[in-house]
Amino acid sequence: MNQNKAIIEVRGAAGGNEANIWAADLLRMYLRYAQTKGWKTSLIDSNILFVNGEGAYSQLKNETGVHRVQRIPETEKRGRIHTSTATVAVLPELDEQEVRINPQDLDWQFYRSGGHGGQNVNKVSTAVRLLHKPTGIVVTCQTEREQQKNRQQALSLLRAQLWEHEEERKEREVAGYRSAIGRGMRAEKIRTYNFAQNRVTDHRKNKSWHNLDRIVDGDLGKVVSL
Numbered sequence: 001m002n003q004n005k006a007i008i009e010v011r012g013a014a015g016g017n018e019a020n021i022w023a024a025d026l027l028r029m030y031l032r033y034a035q036t037k038g039w040k041t042s043l044i045d046s047n048i049l050f051v052n053g054e055g056a057y058s059q060l061k062n063e064t065g066v067h068r069v070q071r072i073p074e075t076e077k078r079g080r081i082h083t084s085t086a087t088v089a090v091l092p093e094l095d096e097q098e099v100r101i102n103p104q105d106l107d108w109q110f111y112r113s114g115g116h117g118g119q120n121v122n123k124v125s126t127a128v129r130l131l132h133k134p135t136g137i138v139v140t141c142q143t144e145r146e147q148q149k150n151r152q153q154a155l156s157l158l159r160a161q162l163w164e165h166e167e168e169r170k171e172r173e174v175a176g177y178r179s180a181i182g183r184g185m186r187a188e189k190i191r192t193y194n195f196a197q198n199r200v201t202d203h204r205k206n207k208s209w210h211n212l213d214r215i216v217d218g219d220l221g222k223v224v225s226l
Contacts, residue, residue, distance in 0.1 A: 005093035006057040007160050008049040013066065015084025018073045023047060023086035025216060026067055030060070032218025044141050044153055050093075059224055060090045065190035072195070081196055085189075091160035099159040107131040110147060130154040137161050 010027045012019035027049055034041045039053025051060070068085045076082065109129040127142035128150040139157045141150040192201045193212060200215050200223065201208040209215060215223060 001057075001092045001094060001098065003058040003092075004052060004054055004056050006051045006060050007044075007091040007093060007157060008051060008060065008063075009089045009091070010047050010049075011087050013085040013087050015082065017075075018082055019084040019086055021073070022067075022069045022084050025069075026086055026088060029216050029218055029220070030063075033220040033224075036218055042143065044143055044157065048157065050153075057090070057092050061092075062090075063088050063190075063224065064090045065188040068189060068192045070192065070194045070196065089164060091164055093156055094159045094163055096159075099162050101132070101155070101159065101162070105133050107133055108151075126150055128154045130158055132158055132162065135162065135165055137165070 008027070008030050010023045010030075012021075012023040015022070024047075027047060030051070031041055031043075031049060034049075034051045034053065034056070037053055037056075039051050039056055041052075042050040044050055051057075066085050066087055068083060070081055070083050072079055073082050107130070109131075111127050111129065126145060126147045127140065128147065129138065129140045130151075131138050137158060139154050139161065141153040141157065143150070143153075190202065190204055192203065193199075193216065194201070195212060197210075198212045199208050199210050200212050202223065209223065211219070
């Protein structure tokens with residue numbers, strides 16, 4: 001397991017469209033934090049970020065869980081505060097020996113990318129959709145101009161998600177498997193961002209900060225050091 005490479009996946013959960021907006025805000029928060037650290041980043045899909053830098057996974061792995069936001073959405077006409085959530089999963093990059101995949105379990109599909117990148121990206125079937133038939137896990141990659149690079153990234157992402165799948169299975173089966181701060185699975189509520197009170201609260205450590213704007217803009221140093 002490479003402690004310097006992390007895969008960050010953020011998905012909107014409860015709260016409809018506002019949850020999706022919040023997920024995008026969180027992904028931007030991690031991107032900005034990575035930039036302040038001088039880490040290399042690559043957006044693999046609209047909600048997945050690869051991060052490569054010294055200690056990236058070891059520093060970010062405890063960000064996995066449910067992130068709740070309390071704020072007034074831009075579409076709210078009456079000024080009411082809404083509560084929405086997004087799930088964050090920070091996964092390690094694993095090599096072929098750590099997570100073995102049977103090629104016969106894979107269903108590959110290739111299509112033309114719908115994103116930016118020039119004529120080559122849009123006219124050639126470089127984008128990849130990969131289905132792992134035994135688990136039903138599906139990953140997509142379309143940011144690279146070459147199909148082979150998208151294939152490699154899709155396999156890397158699949159290995160990480162299969163690892164998470166196995167960790168969750170252990171979680172369910174083994175009593176007392178959680179550590180003092182929790183195993184950090186996606187269903188664990190870890191943090192609330194209250195915009196009205198300019199406060200971020202980490203529920204695992206019962207600790208709050210009152211510089212929410214800076215934190216959401218990527219100033220995560222004190223928050224991720226828990």
